[in-house]
Amino acid sequence: MVTFSPKLDRISENIIYLLSVDSRQSVSTLANELKVNRKIVENRVNKLFNEDYIKHLAVTNESNRLRFTVLVKLNKVDETTIHNVKKLKGLLKLKETLGLYDLSILFSVYSQTDMEEAISKLSNILHNKIITFDVLSHHFEDTLGYKSFCHDGGYLQKHQLLSPKSCVLSNDESVVLKVVKKKPSISYVDLAKETGMSYLKLKEINQKWIQYGLVRFSVDPDYEKLGLQFHNILVKIKMGKKQEFDAYLQKHPRIHWVKHSNGRWDYVLSVTARNINEFIDITKQIRTENNDLILDETSLISKVQEARRY
Numbered sequence: 001m002v003t004f005s006p007k008l009d010r011i012s013e014n015i016i017y018l019l020s021v022d023s024r025q026s027v028s029t030l031a032n033e034l035k036v037n038r039k040i041v042e043n044r045v046n047k048l049f050n051e052d053y054i055k056h057l058a059v060t061n062e063s064n065r066l067r068f069t070v071l072v073k074l075n076k077v078d079e080t081t082i083h084n085v086k087k088l089k090g091l092l093k094l095k096e097t098l099g100l101y102d103l104s105i106l107f108s109v110y111s112q113t114d115m116e117e118a119i120s121k122l123s124n125i126l127h128n129k130i131i132t133f134d135v136l137s138h139h140f141e142d143t144l145g146y147k148s149f150c151h152d153g154g155y156l157q158k159h160q161l162l163s164p165k166s167c168v169l170s171n172d173e174s175v176v177l178k179v180v181k182k183k184p185s186i187s188y189v190d191l192a193k194e195t196g197m198s199y200l201k202l203k204e205i206n207q208k209w210i211q212y213g214l215v216r217f218s219v220d221p222d223y224e225k226l227g228l229q230f231h232n233i234l235v236k237i238k239m240g241k242k243q244e245f246d247a248y249l250q251k252h253p254r255i256h257w258v259k260h261s262n263g264r265w266d267y268v269l270s271v272t273a274r275n276i277n278e279f280i281d282i283t284k285q286i287r288t289e290n291n292d293l294i295l296d297e298t299s300l301i302s303k304v305q306e307a308r309r310y
Contacts, residue, residue: 019218019219020145027042056219057308058216060215063167065110066112069138085125094304136262139261144258146221146256150253224304238292254272255286279301
């Protein structure tokens with residue numbers, strides 16, 4: 001049977017998809033959904049995590065969190081530069097890229113002052129090398145469900161895109177969120193011990209997060225270990241066409257992640273493929289099928305230098 005990754009069978013790939021939608025569901029729930037023996041599912045889940053094919057991830061969209069990507073073209077990229085960038089406060093992920101830019105640097109901070117400071121320090125590190133320096137602020141981000149791993153179309157209905165609503169977090173909520181971002185697989189029992197809050201209080205907080213579309217408990221695949229490739233497409237959409245393009249993104253099987261942006265580009269899309277030739281074909285397909293929507297686009301071949309942090 002054909003699978004997306006050469007390392008996995010269809011059961012394991014379906015598990016990755018279902019965990020990308022909700023990683024906190026139990027093995028029993030997964031087994032019932034998959035109609036597979038519970039012990040088989042448990043073994044598959046353990047292997048996926050033990051082999052580091054996937055890891056737990058909490059996607060959060062709290063209103064006081066500022067996320068932005070800096071895209072840089074340089075006249076020279078060296079290891080010293082990469083090393084210095086990795087030390088910057090607020091760095092979330094760093095990638096070397098081939099294409100219009102040389103570096104894609106994702107930051108996460110909690111104030112405008114911290115954002116300006118990070119941009120200033122980055123500019124100072126790169127000051128004598130910069131050719132292009134673009135900053136994209138992100139409204140929110142979310143997985144689109146890792147659809148390439150899904151072998152049952154019925155499961156696709158389980159994914160509902162986060163639609164964050166503005167709300168102010170209480171001190172208790174901020175404490176809990178800080179813990180789950182660092183330990184997204186933490187149980188309610190351990191979370192209660194770490195925060196000193198009751199189960200009922202934690203359940204109430206979780207329900208509020210769901211209501212306001214603030215958090216998705218998901219997984220982060222290691223595409224390299226899975227024998228796959230993971231690259232980006234930057235897109236600028238024609239005025240008034242974003243809703244139509246959003247609908248297209250949610251249906252496309254190889255677009256696994258989206259960051260909505262302000263700046264030169266409206267979207268940062270994460271696209272997976274079996275190899276570079278397939279990625280090129282996918283970019284052509286996206287461009288052709290959205291010719292009347294896309295104003296500008298460019299592809300970035302990505303090499304992760306610093307894995308996503310929290």
